[in-house]
Amino acid sequence: MTAVAHAPAVAATPRGLTAEQAPSLILPGEHFAAALLFLVAGAVGLIWAAPDLAAGLHASMRVAAVTHLFTLGWLTTTILGALYQLLPVALGARVPSERVAHASFIAFAPGVALVVGGIAALAPAVLHAGLGLVTIGIGLALASYVRMLPKAMTRDVTWWALVIALGYLVLGLALGFTLGLDLTRGFLAGAKLHVLAMHFHIAALGFVLLVIVGMAHRLLPMFLVAHGADLRWSRRAVGLIAPGLLVLCAGLDLDVRALAWAGAAMLEGGVACFYVQVARFYQARRRPTLDAGLRHVRLGLASFAAAAVLAPVVLAAGATHPRLATVYVALGIGGGLSLFVVGMFYKIVPFLAWIARFRDAMGRRAVPTIAELYSARVARIELRLYTAAIAILAAGIAAGVTLVVRAGALLFAAATVLVAWQMAGVMRRESA
Amino acid sequence: MTRAGRVQPTDRVSDVLARDALLVDVFARCSSAFERLRNPLTRRVMARLVTVEQAARMGGVTVDALLAELNRALGFDGGGEVVAVVPAPATVDESPSVLERVRAGAPVVELDVRDDLRSGREPFSRIMEAVASLPDDAVLRLRAPFEPVPLFSVMARRGFVHAARREEDGDWSVLFARGAARQPEDAAEPTTARADDATSDEHVLDVRGLEPPEPMVRTLAALEALAPGGTLVQINARVPQFLLPILVERGWAYDIDTTDPSAVRVRIHRAGDIAGAESRRTFPFDQESVAMAASTIVLDVRPIPGRDKHSTIFRTFDALKPGESMQLVNDHDPRPLRYQLTAERPGTFDWAYEEEGPEVWRVRIARTS
Numbered sequence: 001m002t003a004v005a006h007a008p009a010v011a012a013t014p015r016g017l018t019a020e021q022a023p024s025l026i027l028p029g030e031h032f033a034a035a036l037l038f039l040v041a042g043a044v045g046l047i048w049a050a051p052d053l054a055a056g057l058h059a060s061m062r063v064a065a066v067t068h069l070f071t072l073g074w075l076t077t078t079i080l081g082a083l084y085q086l087l088p089v090a091l092g093a094r095v096p097s098e099r100v101a102h103a104s105f106i107a108f109a110p111g112v113a114l115v116v117g118g119i120a121a122l123a124p125a126v127l128h129a130g131l132g133l134v135t136i137g138i139g140l141a142l143a144s145y146v147r148m149l150p151k152a153m154t155r156d157v158t159w160w161a162l163v164i165a166l167g168y169l170v171l172g173l174a175l176g177f178t179l180g181l182d183l184t185r186g187f188l189a190g191a192k193l194h195v196l197a198m199h200f201h202i203a204a205l206g207f208v209l210l211v212i213v214g215m216a217h218r219l220l221p222m223f224l225v226a227h228g229a230d231l232r233w234s235r236r237a238v239g240l241i242a243p244g245l246l247v248l249c250a251g252l253d254l255d256v257r258a259l260a261w262a263g264a265a266m267l268e269g270g271v272a273c274f275y276v277q278v279a280r281f282y283q284a285r286r287r288p289t290l291d292a293g294l295r296h297v298r299l300g301l302a303s304f305a306a307a308a309v310l311a312p313v314v315l316a317a318g319a320t321h322p323r324l325a326t327v328y329v330a331l332g333i334g335g336g337l338s339l340f341v342v343g344m345f346y347k348i349v350p351f352l353a354w355i356a357r358f359r360d361a362m363g364r365r366a367v368p369t370i371a372e373l374y375s376a377r378v379a380r381i382e383l384r385l386y387t388a389a390i391a392i393l394a395a396g397i398a399a400g401v402t403l404v405v406r407a408g409a410l411l412f413a414a415a416t417v418l419v420a421w422q423m424a425g426v427m428r429r430e431s432a
Numbered sequence: 433m434t435r436a437g438r439v440q441p442t443d444r445v446s447d448v449l450a451r452d453a454l455l456v457d458v459f460a461r462c463s464s465a466f467e468r469l470r471n472p473l474t475r476r477v478m479a480r481l482v483t484v485e486q487a488a489r490m491g492g493v494t495v496d497a498l499l500a501e502l503n504r505a506l507g508f509d510g511g512g513e514v515v516a517v518v519p520a521p522a523t524v525d526e527s528p529s530v531l532e533r534v535r536a537g538a539p540v541v542e543l544d545v546r547d548d549l550r551s552g553r554e555p556f557s558r559i560m561e562a563v564a565s566l567p568d569d570a571v572l573r574l575r576a577p578f579e580p581v582p583l584f585s586v587m588a589r590r591g592f593v594h595a596a597r598r599e600e601d602g603d604w605s606v607l608f609a610r611g612a613a614r615q616p617e618d619a620a621e622p623t624t625a626r627a628d629d630a631t632s633d634e635h636v637l638d639v640r641g642l643e644p645p646e647p648m649v650r651t652l653a654a655l656e657a658l659a660p661g662g663t664l665v666q667i668n669a670r671v672p673q674f675l676l677p678i679l680v681e682r683g684w685a686y687d688i689d690t691t692d693p694s695a696v697r698v699r700i701h702r703a704g705d706i707a708g709a710e711s712r713r714t715f716p717f718d719q720e721s722v723a724m725a726a727s728t729i730v731l732d733v734r735p736i737p738g739r740d741k742h743s744t745i746f747r748t749f750d751a752l753k754p755g756e757s758m759q760l761v762n763d764h765d766p767r768p769l770r771y772q773l774t775a776e777r778p779g780t781f782d783w784a785y786e787e788e789g790p791e792v793w794r795v796r797i798a799r800t801s
Contacts, residue, residue, distance in 0.1 A: 089673045225643045227669045227694065286641050289450040354645065355674060362645075362678070363652025366556050370645065 025356050027101050031081020032349060034109045036420050038073025039338070041116075043416035045069055046334070046393070046409035053393075053409075054402040056322030058329055059196055065120035067200075070333050072112045072134065075208050076169075078341050080108065080141050082348065083162070086215060087148050096147040100140050108137025124184045131180050138173060142166060157235045161214025164242045168206025175199035191253075193319060198249045200329070205267065206245045208337050213237050213274050215344075220278065223294060223347055224285035233277035240270030264315050271308045275301070291371060292379035296343030299383060303390050304336025327397045334412070335390040342386075342419055350374060350426045374422045382422070385415035439502045441485035441495050442641075445469070448502060449479055458505045462498050463491030468577060474549055478578065486581040530595040530609045534571055538609070541566055544575040546603060559583065560656070563590065563608070572608040579604050589635065589657040638667040640695070648675045655684060655700060666698040680732050732761040742769060749777070749797060757798035759786065765793050773797075 045066035046053070052060040084101055088094050095101055111133025118127025145166060152159050176199055182188040188195055217234040221227060244266025251260025278301060290298065310328045317324055350373045358367040389411035396404030439448050449455055449469070456475070459466035466487070468474045484502070488495035534540060543562045545555035559574065566572050574580065579596055583606075587594060593611035598604055637654050639647030651666050652675075658664055666672070671688060679686055679700060689697040731748050733741045748758055760766060770783055780801050787794035 222644060222670070225641060227640060289447075351645065359678060359681075362649050363654075363656050365560070367649070 024098060025352055027095070027098055027105075028081040028085040028352065030102075030105055031077050031084070031109075032345070032423075034105070035074050035077035035081065036345075036423055038069050038077060038112065039342075040413075040416050040420050042066055042069030042074055043409070043413040046412055047406055050396075050406040050409050051402050053326055053330070053397050054323075054400050054405045056324075056326045056397070056400070058322060058326040059193065061119055061122055063326070065116045067329065067333065068112070068116050068119060070338055071203050071208070072115060075333075075337055075341055076203075077109065077112065078345070079208065079211050080104070080138075082215075082344070083141075083145060083211075085348070085352070086218075087145070087152075087162075094148065094151075096144055101144050104137045104140035104144070106137075107133045107140065111135075111137055122183075124180070127180050127183065131177055135173060135177075138169065142170070156217075157231075157238055158214040158217050161210045161217070161234075161238045164238065165207050165210035165214065168202050168210065168245070172199060172203035172207055175202060194252045194255070198252055201245060201248060204333060204337060205241060209271075209274075210238065210241060212337065212340055213241070213277075216274075216278065216281075219344070219347070220281045220297075221284075224281050226281040226284040226286065229280040229284035231277070231280075233273045233280060237270045237273035237277060240266045240273060242270075244270055260315065264312060268308060268311065271304075275305065291346070292374070292376060292383070293343045293346030295379075295383055296339050296346055296386075298343075299387060299390075300336050300338070300340030300343055303331050303334075303339060306394075307332035307336055323397055323400055327394050330393055330397060331390065334393065335386075339386060339390075345419070345423065346374070346379070349423055353426050373426045375425070378418055378422055382415045382418035385411050385418070389415060438508055439484060439499055439506065441483065441488075441499065443484050444479070445482050445484060445487050446475075446479035448484060449475070451506065455502060455505055458501050459487070459491070459498075462493050462501055465491040465578065474577070478549065481582050483582075490579045490581055530571060530593055530607045530611075533569075533609050534607060539567065539570040540573050540607075541570050542573050542575070546575055546577050549577055563587070563592075566610075568610060570609075574606045574608065576604050576606065577602075580606060586653075586657050589654075589659065591659060635662065636665045636667065640667060640669045645674070647672060648678070651675060651700070652678065652682075655679075655682075661702070663699060663701040666700065668696045668698060669694065671696055672698060680734075730759045730761065734761065734763045742772060745769060746776075749773070749781070749799065752799035754799050754801050757782075757796050760793075760795045760797055762793045762795075763791065765789065766795060 045062075049060075049062040049066045052062045057063060084095055111130045114126050114130025115134055116130075118124065118130050145162075149159065149163060175195060178188070179192070179195060179199060182192060182195075213234060217231070221229060244263050246263070247266060248260055248263025251257065251263050307328050310324065310331065314321070314325050314328045319325075350370045354368075354370045354373060361367050389408050391408075392404060392411060393408030396402075396406075396408050439451075445459075456466075456469050459469050469479060482490065484498060485495050488498040491498070541562060543559065545558060548555040548558065555576075562572055574583075579598070584594055584596075587608055591610055592608045594606055594608045596604060596606045635654065635658065637651060639650055642650065647666070647668060651664065651672075654664055666675075671690065675698075676686065684700050684702060686698050686700045689699070731745065733744060745760065752758060760769075765788070773781055773783075780799060782796075782798040782800055784796045784798075785793070786796055
């Protein structure tokens with residue numbers, strides 16, 4: 001990647017890179033703060049939803065509400081905020097209007113709360129109001145991104161992954177609307193489970209996973225100091241996941257098993273390519289030890305890999321083994337994607353806080369390291385709690401034992417509270 | 433160095449210890465000077481400042497021997513040579529000019545950072561403050577619990593020569609005095625060097641092996657120590673987006689060479705002079721605009737003192753050829769400048785606001801004739 005692909009040898013101060021071009025930290029900051037609250041709420045919600053999880057009721061209102069706290073609340077809010085910070089950095093495109101971006105957040109965050117409340121309380125009016133706000137929020141965010149993306153200095157795999165992911169976000173939202181309307185009108189009838197499966201996979205894989213693949217392509221080499229690694233696998237991953245998801249959805253929608261299996265195979269291949277890419281980065285790294293953020297990323301990847309292994313089994317079993325499908329969802333969303341993003345949080349939030357706090361002192365006097373902004377000991381404890389929580393949750397759901405699921409959920413909630421405490425500490429502490 | 437790779441001379445001691453904390457025993461076995469690494473507070477400061485190569489010198493052992501011991505402890509074959517301990521000389525690296533100045537009665541400013549280091553505080557800011565206030569004819573006597581090898585290159589770039597001595601109590605005294613000599617070739621930090629293609633005024637800082645934000649911190653520290661008129665060339669694995677706005681804030685100008693994607697070169701020098709302004713030509717990302725933008729100069733006058741702003745702007749404007757334009761960046765509406773240009777360069781420019789506050793004003797000033 002070159003900042004200016006065909007520019008003369010000595011030339012470029014790429015546009016979008018002066019002091020005023022970077023967005024204010026308030027913009028990602030407000031998204032991250034809200035996302036963290038949603039994560040804590042989702043983690044506590046796991047305790048509340050434990051009986052349904054143990055029964056394998058993955059489409060119950062409680063499970064759906066908690067799932068949305070993770071997907072819409074934690075993952076989507078984080079991604080929307082992170083893109084405002086990362087698009088200028090990764091692609092060199094500036095945020096066109098911070099006012100519009102703030103407006104997007106102001107509509108989106110309460111909208112998520114209403115969606116979750118509406119689902120949990122089975123209150124269609126509240127749900128529809130929330131969906132309306134979420135749509136406005138995402139629409140405004142997309143308006144910003146759509147203006148930023150064409151100005152990117154290079155259209156590499158990160159750019160394509162983000163563009164496709166945003167397309168899937170719109171599709172996922174449309175399916176969410178369909179499911180929301182179905183609550184009162186019931187027009188989906190027997191197709192509801194298939195639409196639900198499409199909605200889930202489009203949101204989780206089409207949007208969140210593709211964003212992760214795209215951003216990992218840029219961020220992991222930077223965080224791991226892994227330069228010179230073979231970069232082709234990210235492209236292969238996007239090339240398989242993006243169409244594979246459409247094929248899977250077509251198979252589910254048309255109820256053509258062969259098509260669904262073909263889509264699943266493409267998705268599995270894409271995920272495998274992503275893992276090869278990540279392995280290449282880890283192998284090429286110059287950084288000898290993994291910090292808290294990268295350990296969380298590793299745990300998230302392990303959990304997501306377990307979900308990927310389960311996926312064909314779930315597809316083969318269909319609706320006959322609902323607890324298996326619930327384990328699949330818990331490992332994929334709760335353990336996999338969520339913890340990957342927690343890991344990125346550990347890298348990005350302290351970095352931004354550090355830059356803001358020590359901007360004037362850098363190079364002029366000694367400043368704490370970024371790692372000193374949070375407690376490594378607490379991070380280790382919290383990571384162990386997450387590891388145990390995921391294993392216990394999965395085992396509890398698989399065995400159908402509410403008590404075990406609740407124990408896992410409690411551990412998960414405890415770990416999440418520690419993450420929130422750490423991040424709050426990052427914002428207020430001079431050094432740990 | 434990959435995780436599975438051998439320890440290299442340029443690895444930070446902190447990175448080596450991060451691989452296995454028990455390696456501190458290997459260090460201590462090689463030299464008693466490394467016993468202080470057992471103190472977590474000292475280790476916190478010292479280990480991340482010092483490379484293995486520098487540590488070997490500080491410990492009075494050969495770097496090959498220290499590397500052999502460390503790599504053997506990590507399980508690498510061929511790492512088992514017996515450590516050849518070289519007793520540290522009582523006096524090393526003495527610059528006659530420094531000692532002569534002390535003998536001639538030059539005032540000596542004392543600075544003792546031993547307590548700072550022992551209590552885990554990095555003393556760099558205290559040292560730099562002392563250096564900044566040091567009279568020209570004075571000598572700074574620094575007391576430290578170990579030979580502060582990384583500091584030598586920093587001071588050399590500031591035009592200081594030094595003489596280091598291990599005292600009877602085992603601690604070190606280093607005398608620093610301003611000298612005519614510039615940085616010696618072998619005094620550079622591991623990631624700093626004069627590149628083969630660098631001019632004599634250029635210092636090259638290769639930060640590709642560092643994790644963010646270390647490249648930014650190292651670069652800004654190097655700029656603080658950069659001699660007037662000097663240029664720092666940072667070699668990075670990517671365009672350092674977070675660094676660029678800070679450079680502008682601090683009054684530095686830069687240009688970026690992305691010809692080699694694996695080694696982006698950011699050439700940094702003091703802004704405010706015509707040469708600096710001219711070299712900050714802006715190339716946008718969309719290729720169709722490159723030609724247009726190639727004739728655009730960005731002149732950020734915010735870091736320039738008020739009394740010098742207009743003269744700088746006029747010099748830059750006068751250097752434009754007809755058809756070229758400059759983008760002026762200011763922290764207030766430069767309306768008075770427009771009046772002055774109208775009065776002094778009538779009919780020679782076009783004025784167009786591109787951004788009008790509230791914090792930043794950008795004006796495109798095009799030379800029409």
